[in-house]
Amino acid sequence: MLNFMLRRLLSAIPTLFILIALAFMLIRAAPGGPFDSENQLPAEVEANLRNAYHLDEPLYQQFGRYLANLARGDFGPSFQYRDFSVTELIRSGFPVSLRLGGLAMLLALMVGISAGAYAALKQNTTADYSVMTAMMVGISIPNFVVAPLLILLFAVGLRWLPAGGLGDGEVRHLLLPVIALAMPQIAYIARLMRGSMIEVLRSPFIRTARAQGLTMPRIIVLHALKPALLPVISYLGPATAAVITGSVVIEQIFGIPGLGRFFVQGALNRDYTLVMGVVVFYGSLIIIFNFFVDLVYGWLDPRVRL
């Protein structure tokens, strides 16, 4: 097991390096720079700005400097938010995104697994069809459509919930964004769960358990659930990535100051350090998350450890 963990961990390092290098080159290759604006800067001021951000150095030197700073946990100063460092921005944005994304994942897992399992048990009945139809709709409607509809209904129409912003982080501010963000994941997880549950329920060991006279609820909870969850767990990695990309849209629509919003605004403004910071941060997060998923998977299915 230790060997397996080490191998996984080591393979993460080159992945991260490639990610950093790729992002570093791509954002700089994008035409237009951080200091382009409708207002023409005096040459002297622009030179000072380029010098302050080390943009006057050759690219390899900038990259080396970036890596060295990164190793010390320093993401550099933001180009756009001139009084803040990227580390500060990530520190303020990430807890917000984490709460939003974490709650959305939790909601997606709870609702998705229950709905999927329920549909599997009621296979080919009206209940199954209606759950699956609802899930199909959930997958097909993108969240940039769902979110405004939710706002229109619950904030503008019924006035139950706020239309945007985070307030002081109360639940009522998070409710709509969490639902909008979780919706496609609920649908996806439910469909996965239904499929694998049906497969597990048909396998010989379940038949054996039933032949031994165990009750159905006992069989499902003790024997069927664990193997049926395998595909859902392996989907957790991609699901996290999907929630992260989804939150970029959701945070924009609801005006929530999370990392996703920094990412979009950073890219549009050519805020090199901010975009890099978010890419590296999220990249590491996804790598770590996948590492844990692999561990859990190895625990659930011993064959993987080989």
Place this chain on the structure above:
Amino acid sequence: MPGSISFTASVSLACLAIVAALLGGCGGNEAGSPQAAVEIGGPSGTELAADQTLHVGNGTGPQTLDPHRAEGVPSANILRDLFEGLTIEAPDGSIVPGVAKSWDISADGLVYTFHLHDDAKWSNGDPLTAEDFVFSLRRSTDPATMSHYSSILEPIVNAMEVITGEKSPEELGVEALDALTLVIRLQRPTAYLLGLLTHSTTYPVHRASVGQYGNQFAREGRLIGNGAYTLDEWVVQSHIKLIRNKFYRDNAATTIDSVYYYSIENQDAELKRFRADELDITEEIPYQQLPWIRENLADQLVISPYLGSYYFGFNMTREPFKNNLQLRRALSLAIDRDIITSRITNAGEIPAYGWVPQMAGYKQVASEWAGWTQAERNAEAQRLYSEAGYSIDKPLKIELLYNTSANHKRLSVAIASMWKQTLGVETKLLNQEWKVFLATRKLMKITQIFRAGWIGDYNDVFTFAQLMHSANEMNHSGYSSSRYDELIERAADETDLQARADFLNQAEHVLLEDMPIIPIYFYVSKHLIKSWVGGRQPNIMDHHYTKNFYILQH
């Protein structure tokens, strides 16, 4: 199976990196220009609400609250509350005393002596002196401050030399005669100086804070200003909360206790938050919702003329527009501006046949064909087009460049079809995301016709006139006319206001004769404002000060 997990992971990582780069290449966000609003004095005979908290939509939000390094409308909106210049604007936009209670202007218009209020204080109670202004103006022009807007101070003696590093900031033409008397020396009479002094680059900054925190002084818990409000909370990308500055010299006349500025760049989201009563004032209005708003929120819709010109520029340094006046005129004539403002923008924009929007003290200029019918213009356009050597069999093929935005696209498509219909011109529409667009336009290498907009930095014709001077780096059409340049320079040196206006008038005639640009319309400012917000008047700069507002019982 786990192999496939890692594969998915790498794919998502790669996507993340690619999305980062692609966002750079798509989407688009129009940057803006400076802007704010109202009249002092509480309302009489009106019931005030108990809760005097104002909620304002503020576009993309500020990049910094350092008045000398800030640029753009969202920063300017907040800075007007946090700081106060020598002069400020009344609700109707007219220039009134700020920190300076009065001033004397020398006969040659070159020396301004300001007498400061003796009760002006910083938000920590420190007295505000003329020395603070000397320090601040030096800091603003010092290239080490890296101000994005310092060249606006160019009329002050030695300002350009300081900005370009040829002279030290101490040589700037500002001087404190005593604690309450400030002298500003100009290198030429600048009729708009008093208006310029409402711009954030001229605001005073607190010396001790700058000494302690350097360029990082404009943060929550550090920022010390001299405006009617102080910074209470700053959550980047969410909101900024300001509360009353009890040391503000005119605090007794202030009604609003706290104001929230929200960063909401999505106009649809802003509209929904307004409808949910979470915002009292919006920064903008989504164009495509305008008919709905007119029907349902008409009493809260405030549209008024805004000091801006929307136009298309010709690249005068390249064929086919170089040395081809007939062609440039033909293309301009063939555009039906009434259709554009009534069917496409439709927010009350004013069709433009000249360059400078309507301004007090200036006689607006228009091309001679402004009074013709569109049929007459089209006929003349066709005549000029064939004179320029083009015809149905040999049509003009051009590229029209605009920055990515649904509104610019609709307008560009309409113009291309007008050219096609009237002249047979084949137009290829090219759109680029904002930053790419700016870089392309500046190069003047591949552009043929490009979209542009200009919002006045200060309330004077000169902010428009100087843009077309051949030495101006933002003159992206590459227009160069010695006649025009000379008239602008003579206007700049003129002390007599009438003579100055005449020079500027003549210059605009020259410009319209040469037609390096196609004026399309003059902007309007568009806001949704709750009926309970009082004290706010529309003005041409769309500059507003929260201290003049009040909230009525509702």
